[in-house]
Amino acid sequence: MTDWLRDQGFTVDASSGYTDALEQLRKKTFDLLLVDVRLQDGDGYDLLEQVRRNYPETPVVLITGYGDADAAVEALRAGAADYLTKPLIDDELLMAVQRVFNQRQVIKENNQLRKELDRRYSLGNVVGQDVRMMRVFEMVESVADTKATVLVSGESGTGKSMIARAIHRRSDRAGKPFIEVACGALPENLLESELFGHVAGSFTGATGDKTGKFMQANGGTIFLDEIGTASPAMQVKLLRVLQELEFEQVGGSKTFKVDVRVILATNEDLAVAVTEGRFRQDLYYRVNVINIDLPALRERRSDIPLLAQTFLQELRDDTNRTVRGFSDEALAALENYAWPGNIRELQNVVERAVLLGKSEMITPADLPRDIAGGSAITVSRVGNRTLKEALEEPERQIILDVLEANGWNRNATADSLGVNRTTLYKKMKKLGLEERQMVN
């Protein structure tokens, strides 16, 4: 068989049996293994199992005894790519080998395609498959290599800082500094010296000269976060530096000119700030040339499972936790929650669940109460139940919550729910809530 396959143009190594085959597999990667079920020193199925486990990329074709139909079925079930029955016929052998190679080619191409898609539909570690995120990715790609000022807007925790960094990383400035300034975190006078630097003695405490962030970012990108908080005086200075890329240090008279790409972020609607007179209209026009608006997490719920899995995977890599995944109920709870803190909150919730979770799967019990199904009621599909039946679970959850909140005092519970005591008792009985429930 070895000779014949070599004649057909294949490179073939022969092996004397089970132990020798494993030995060879350790040293070299094979595109295909042809294994007889009966080996001198072992069993072909055992070898198949070893290969499936340790070299899952390597397909195995088992050679079974003539007419042993059970063995053939067993071989496929155990993960063989194919089987051949003895006596071996050259044509069958050739066809089986070619079939396996063709399959491998298809799989390879699929993987390549998938990688290609990953590249197109994600930006490094920025995860998202919602159409709105696709649009965000497209915008990032198209503006990255320009010098255009970009305004990234979105609620807190939607990924503004992450997108700003992604723009920098995809630009031709990637090798130069990326300097981040949290404008909301500093009082006005300090912010000015932080951004533009100061000369010694320009104000109390300004002992030496200080290089500002604009200077540090020279050649690279500056990211001005929370731009909506800038004071009116600061807005004037920002307008100038954005227009001319020129500034003076605090207390200095020399004008510096820099080559800096500016990205800004805001979690408030600047157009509203303009109408309310808190933000200069001319500055607004200057920063709002290209606006990347990030959707809130609740506006792209389909990304929640993907993000949750990604964070779980990252934690698993970083810690030695063995949490495998989320139960269906836990995922449903995550998908139904409103996420006021957006992705940052989701990340924290997953982290907490992984660290505190007691089982292999994350269940609603590992999630904070208000996510697990306290206030956010999860209504499952009606399916083939009646409306009345479908409403029982949320009803039970509401009553249970209010009972809990009132320390199982039924008068108080009936009051908060706006029903009379008899109605409450009847419902509790029907919903199996008569016993005091132990809730952790």
Ligand SMILES: Nc1ncnc2c1ncn2[C@@H]1O[C@H](COP(=O)(O)OP(=O)(O)O)[C@@H](O)[C@H]1O
């Ligand atoms: N699309 C995303 N994919 C993966 N992680 C994200 C994504 N968006 C945000 N994050 C993560 O969520 C957290 C908050 O993101 P961040 O960029 O700081 O938000 P913002 O600046 O809008 O408050 C960060 O830890 C970030 O890594």
Ligand SMILES: [Mg+2]
């Ligand atoms: Mg941020």
